[in-house]
Amino acid sequence: MNINVVCPHCLEVSSIEKKESYSEExxxxxxxxxxxxxxxxxxxxxxxxxxxxxxLPVIVDFWAPWCGPCIAMAPHFELAAMAMPLQAQFLKINNDDEQTLGSKLLIASIPAVLVFKEGKEIDRFVGARSSSQIKEWVKQYL
Ligand SMILES: [Zn+2]
Known part of the structure; x- marks a missing residue:
């Protein structure tokens, strides 16, 4: 079975074989x-x-540069993302730069982490979490 993923470098879509884990892709x-x-x-x-x-599930961290808890969580979000290559895809969005999007998605306080699957938001959490907490949360949706 093949799955489509979006390349983090060129943002084009690649169709790849679905595997438990990947050594090279x-x-x-x-x-x-x-x-x-x-x-x-x-x-x-x-x-x-x-x-x-x-x-893949798309995990999005809404943050802003003035937000202390956002800055504190950033390395944890990155560690969680790096632990799950091709299991989920991870984005960060500066909520100050994307206010229209933020209000459309009802982002009221940050950091807010949303998970999208099959085109729809299926869950979110608000407030800083550790990398292991983020990983556990994401794993529910893989
Ligand atoms: Zn590419």
Missing amino acids: NCTQCGESLLDSRPIDGNANILENFITNSD
């Missing part, structure tokens, strides 16, 4: 590694691309 468009699962900086258009085209 490269983008069919740009050739860069799809295992590079550090959160990418997103915006409304990039989020739309991911939730429309990726068959």
Whole structure:
């Protein structure tokens, strides 16, 4: 069975074989590694691309530079993302830069982490969590 994923480098869609784990998997468009699962900086258009085209859960951290708990959680979110290559896809969105999107998604306080699956938000949490807590939360939706 194949799944579609969005390349974190070129943002094009690659169709790859679905596996339990991956040792190597490269983008069919740009050739860069799809295992590079550090959160990418997103915006409304990039989020739309991911939730429309990726068959993996899309995990989005809404944050802002002035938000202490957001800054504190950032390395934890990155660690969680790096632990789950090609299990979920991770984005960060600056809520100050994307206020229209933030209000559309009813982001009232940050950090807020949302999970999208099959084009729809299915859950969220608000407030900083540790990397292991984030991983446990994401695993429910894999
Ligand atoms: Zn690519």
